[in-house]
Amino acid sequence: MESKIVVPADGQKITVNADGSLNVPNNPIIPFIEGDGIGVDVTPPMMKVLDAAVEKAYGGEKKISWMEVYCGEKSTQVYGEDVWLPEETLTAVKDYVVSIKGPLTTPVGGGIRSLNVALRQMLDLYTCLRPVRYYEGTPSPLKQPELTDMVIFRENSEDIYAGIEFKAGTDEAKKVISFLQNEMGVTKIRFSENCGIGVKPVSKAGTERLVKAAIDYAIQNDRPSVTLVHKGNIMKFTEGSFKDWGYELALNEYAGELLDGGPWVKIKNPNNGKEIIIKDVIADAFLQQILLRPAEYDVIATLNLNGDYVSDALAAQVGGIGIAPGANIGDGIALFEATHGTAPKYAGQDKVNPGSLILSGEMMLRHMGWTEAADLIVKGMEGAIAAKTVTYDFERLMEGATLLKCSEFGDAMITNM
Numbered sequence: 001m002e003s004k005i006v007v008p009a010d011g012q013k014i015t016v017n018a019d020g021s022l023n024v025p026n027n028p029i030i031p032f033i034e035g036d037g038i039g040v041d042v043t044p045p046m047m048k049v050l051d052a053a054v055e056k057a058y059g060g061e062k063k064i065s066w067m068e069v070y071c072g073e074k075s076t077q078v079y080g081e082d083v084w085l086p087e088e089t090l091t092a093v094k095d096y097v098v099s100i101k102g103p104l105t106t107p108v109g110g111g112i113r114s115l116n117v118a119l120r121q122m123l124d125l126y127t128c129l130r131p132v133r134y135y136e137g138t139p140s141p142l143k144q145p146e147l148t149d150m151v152i153f154r155e156n157s158e159d160i161y162a163g164i165e166f167k168a169g170t171d172e173a174k175k176v177i178s179f180l181q182n183e184m185g186v187t188k189i190r191f192s193e194n195c196g197i198g199v200k201p202v203s204k205a206g207t208e209r210l211v212k213a214a215i216d217y218a219i220q221n222d223r224p225s226v227t228l229v230h231k232g233n234i235m236k237f238t239e240g241s242f243k244d245w246g247y248e249l250a251l252n253e254y255a256g257e258l259l260d261g262g263p264w265v266k267i268k269n270p271n272n273g274k275e276i277i278i279k280d281v282i283a284d285a286f287l288q289q290i291l292l293r294p295a296e297y298d299v300i301a302t303l304n305l306n307g308d309y310v311s312d313a314l315a316a317q318v319g320g321i322g323i324a325p326g327a328n329i330g331d332g333i334a335l336f337e338a339t340h341g342t343a344p345k346y347a348g349q350d351k352v353n354p355g356s357l358i359l360s361g362e363m364m365l366r367h368m369g370w371t372e373a374a375d376l377i378v379k380g381m382e383g384a385i386a387a388k389t390v391t392y393d394f395e396r397l398m399e400g401a402t403l404l405k406c407s408e409f410g411d412a413m414i415t416n417m
């Protein structure tokens with residue numbers, strides 16, 4: 001297939017050193033996927049704000065060379081019908097090490113499976129990292145939204161997102177049901193003649209690498225606890241094992257000790273000698289406690305579906321998914337993306353909040369070691385919200401706010417840097 005990617009002439013690749021650290025040139029080429037729906041609205045301000053922050057922080061010494069790569073609806077326009085995820089996009093995201101994407105549409109029921117999930121699985125980006133913090137002045141349904149300060153580590157490669165499911169009535173579904181009944185002695189499938197079947201793989205290796213990433217983050221960032229969120233009382237050998245393997249990892253790899261006889265574990269932060277508590281909570285209880293006692297939770301390690309639900313719920317507590325950032329991270333490669341989707345009813349209206357993708361870009365700059373530019377983006381966000389110059393999602397909940405378009409909010413962030 002003919003290449004459609006135009007490599008900028010004036011940039012270099014980021015590379016990964018043997019110890020896993022990044023080698024970032026002053027003029028890195030960063031691939032971006034515009035995204036479907038509101039991707040067309042939020043991606044341009046994201047690039048503009050990042051460029052302005054880099055320019056202000058480094059006075060022209062550093063600069064991003066953006067390189068468009070394609071996925072989703074735009075890919076079908078550029079490459080032709082049915083080409084949703086071209087091979088050269090995957091190759092670029094791998095080769096250029098750090099990239100960023102807008103949201104991509106997934107039809108409900110039939111049609112293609114999620115391209116977002118496909119990117120994560122094909123590139124083995126096993127951690128979905130979603131920090132949740134409060135910006136002063138943001139409208140929130142909570143009385144004390146500033147107490148919500150959590151960092152979600154969502155397992156990104158397993159669980160029912162593996163897409164192993166069979167439609168009711170198909171030969172495949174009948175075959176799986178017959179195997180379960182006749183070879184595994186399963187008697188509990190109600191209405192087995194017309195039943196869809198899904199499979200939920202959760203492995204020890206997959207759990208360990210995710211929980212390790214969460215504990216390492218807590219160590220590096222001086223955080224007091226890591227909570228394993230699961231539904232292990234019901235799904236004993238998937239979600240329950242996730243909890244058991246997480247505790248075992250803390251005990252065996254971090255010289256953990258049982259706290260009051262267990263199951264909670266304490267480990268010592270080797271950087272400062274402080275205790276880090278590894279604890280667990282059942283997912284439904286967690287969802288009420290994050291509203292009632294958010295200060296008790298800090299770093300969160302959880303499975304794929306729980307992490308999806310928890311991400312939007314926590315985002316709502318601090319102002320909504322309009323400003324909820326995220327990253328998909330593997331060993332070496334990172335693909336940054338907003339927590340929200342394509343919000344099709346707002347597509348092309350220059351209306352929605354670009355904050356989620358911009359703050360994902362802020363995470364990207366920090367990941368690259370460009371902390372001065374990242375700090376300016378945080379300052380720009382704080383300033384724009386404090387000045388009550390905001391997009392519709394905040395304006396409708398704030399008194400005396402000025403309503404800005406999507407692109408204008410990006411400009412307001414730049415003014416406040």
Ligand SMILES: NC(=O)C1=CN([C@@H]2O[C@H](COP(=O)(O)OP(=O)(O)OC[C@H]3O[C@@H](n4cnc5c(N)ncnc54)[C@H](OP(=O)(O)O)[C@@H]3O)[C@@H](O)[C@H]2O)C=CC1
Pocket residue numbers: 038042102103104105106107116321322337338339340341342343344352353354355356393
């Ligand atoms: N990673 C990804 O690419 C993701 C893709 N998706 C896909 O996106 C599509 C639409 O999904 P849907 O469930 O509607 O979820 P969306 O996140 O797209 O939108 C749900 C609602 O969230 C609010 N919202 C979303 N983005 C913004 C923003 N930038 N600024 C302000 N408010 C925002 C809007 O609320 P209000 O109506 O109150 O204004 C919107 O109606 C689906 O195809 C889904 O599969 C979903 C999630 C993630």
Ligand SMILES: O=C(O)CCC(=O)C(=O)O
Pocket residue numbers: 104105106114115116117308311339341
């Ligand atoms: O891939 C999708 O369409 C939805 C993904 C999603 O909701 C998420 O990653 O949070």
Ligand SMILES: [Mg+2]
Pocket residue numbers: 308309311312339
């Ligand atoms: Mg989601």
